[in-house]
Amino acid sequence: MCKYIVNGGNKIEGRLNIRGAKNSILPIMAATILNENKSIIHNVPNISDVYIMIKILESIGCRVDYEDDTLIIDSSNINSGEIDEVYVRQMRSSIIIMGAMIGRLDYTKISYPGGCAIGSRPIDLHLKALKELGIKIEEENGYIKCFKDNLKGAIINLEFPSVGATENAILAAAKANGRTIIYNAAREPEIEDLAKFLNSMGAKISGAGTSCIEIEGVKRLNEVEYDVIPDRIAIGTYMIASAITGGTLEVDKVVHDHMEPICDKLRLAGCYIKYTKEGLILKAPEKIKAIDLVKTHPHPGFPTDMQAQLMTLMTLSDGVSVFYETIFENRFMHCAELIRMGANIKHITENICMVKGVEKLHSASVKSPDLRGGASLVLASLVAEGKTEISDIYHIERGYENFENILRNLGADIVKLKDK
Numbered sequence: 001m002c003k004y005i006v007n008g009g010n011k012i013e014g015r016l017n018i019r020g021a022k023n024s025i026l027p028i029m030a031a032t033i034l035n036e037n038k039s040i041i042h043n044v045p046n047i048s049d050v051y052i053m054i055k056i057l058e059s060i061g062c063r064v065d066y067e068d069d070t071l072i073i074d075s076s077n078i079n080s081g082e083i084d085e086v087y088v089r090q091m092r093s094s095i096i097i098m099g100a101m102i103g104r105l106d107y108t109k110i111s112y113p114g115g116c117a118i119g120s121r122p123i124d125l126h127l128k129a130l131k132e133l134g135i136k137i138e139e140e141n142g143y144i145k146c147f148k149d150n151l152k153g154a155i156i157n158l159e160f161p162s163v164g165a166t167e168n169a170i171l172a173a174a175k176a177n178g179r180t181i182i183y184n185a186a187r188e189p190e191i192e193d194l195a196k197f198l199n200s201m202g203a204k205i206s207g208a209g210t211s212c213i214e215i216e217g218v219k220r221l222n223e224v225e226y227d228v229i230p231d232r233i234a235i236g237t238y239m240i241a242s243a244i245t246g247g248t249l250e251v252d253k254v255v256h257d258h259m260e261p262i263c264d265k266l267r268l269a270g271c272y273i274k275y276t277k278e279g280l281i282l283k284a285p286e287k288i289k290a291i292d293l294v295k296t297h298p299h300p301g302f303p304t305d306m307q308a309q310l311m312t313l314m315t316l317s318d319g320v321s322v323f324y325e326t327i328f329e330n331r332f333m334h335c336a337e338l339i340r341m342g343a344n345i346k347h348i349t350e351n352i353c354m355v356k357g358v359e360k361l362h363s364a365s366v367k368s369p370d371l372r373g374g375a376s377l378v379l380a381s382l383v384a385e386g387k388t389e390i391s392d393i394y395h396i397e398r399g400y401e402n403f404e405n406i407l408r409n410l411g412a413d414i415v416k417l418k419d420k
């Protein structure tokens with residue numbers, strides 16, 4: 001187990017160029033099962049979740065090469081329909097492989113993904129969508145077995161615009177007989193990226209990025225070469241690192257409209273943000289302004305994956321901010337750790353809390369509770385007085401490539417040590 005040691009007080013500033021989005025590359029890697037061919041994917045982030053997905057693909061017979069930022073996946077010979085439980089336990093989002101597997105094979109078996117730190121993470125909407133596509137599903141002893149005899153297009157109404165359920169439905173419907181329409185689909189940019197990837201293989205998907213997605217099933221999908229979109233959440237995290245330490249950050253490559261829900265809040269906090277041709281520049285505020293209400297929403301609302309990081313910024317604001325987490329039931333675990341660093345946070349209910357800005361944060365030994373909560377603690381340590389120790393950083397390394405080196409190159413005094 002490793003930990004970060006951070007001496008706070010340095011400005012985080014300079015140029016940032018980071019690789020593709022974790023929440024894009026994972027469903028895209030699952031989609032490579034569908035073309036029974038070679039897929040070349042560029043701009044792949046070097047994060048632990050990618051390695052878990054590589055192991056899953058290799059466990060069913062895919063050949064995978066990963067060099068620099070390029071993945072080459074050959075799915076010509078799939079020799080198993082069963083996904084070992086160990087992988088799903090390590091990464092619950094591997095459930096999105098189910099839709100691709102049943103889109104390709106007549107049978108697949110995968111273990112129920114348990115919950116995780118931030119919530120119970122049910123998959124009822126995933127299973128309902130697959131059933132509507134004609135897939136027979138048996139659930140027993142913690143496993144899900146899918147049987148396909150006639151995968152047919154369907155009308156799918158999602159009660160909630162679930163990202164994962166939308167992805168599983170798209171993956172299963174890409175090669176179904178006939179047309180599928182998904183109503184109340186998730187609109188996240190990563191859904192658009194998945195659809196673009198599949199269309200590059202020859203799929204016929206329209207409406208991705210809107211709440212109504214149409215998929216015309218096709219018989220075959222071909223080999224593909226593709227670039228993954230930039231990671232809007234990782235970029236937003238580094239933007240807050242500069243905003244909270246008084247720095248100026250230039251990000252080389254962003255998709256402007258993917259960043260808007262995050263930039264909107266950072267402007268309210270007093271940041272100056274200008275889009276450049278391909279990227280953006282952020283200048284930190286003299287004094288961080290309190291944002292009255294931060295409520296998380298499905299895209300294009302404010303993303304739940306940025307809630308913890310923005311809360312860290314608000315701990316040093318000039319007023320009071322109310323945070324309302326509407327997506328996950330347990331996504332405030334970073335609060336207790338931030339309080340240990342001197343933040344003034346009060347829980348109103350289990351998903352509403354009030355943050356009153358303080359003059360400064362101080363160092364402490366803190367534990368990373370989950371991926372984004374851990375990132376929020378590193379952000380706090382960059383501005384806290386003294387030496388902060390952040391343990392359980394394996395959570396953070398799931399979604400942030402080269403985190404400590406990128407921060408160090410931007411001015412942070414941060415080292416990664418083996419925990420005793």
Ligand code: EPZ
Nearest residue numbers: 023093121122123124125126162163164165305327328371
């Ligand atoms: C994806 O998770 C992301 N993960 C999450 O990012 C992100 O927070 C989330 O979407 C929301 O944007 C990946 O893409 C790998 P959901 P997912 O299905 O698909 C409920 C990060 O930090 N729900 O949209 O699991 C569920 O309980 C991670 O990078 C059901 O009730 O999210 C939750 O409350 C964390 N039934 C809400 O919907 C279902 O069948 C949102 O879940 C499915 C979901």
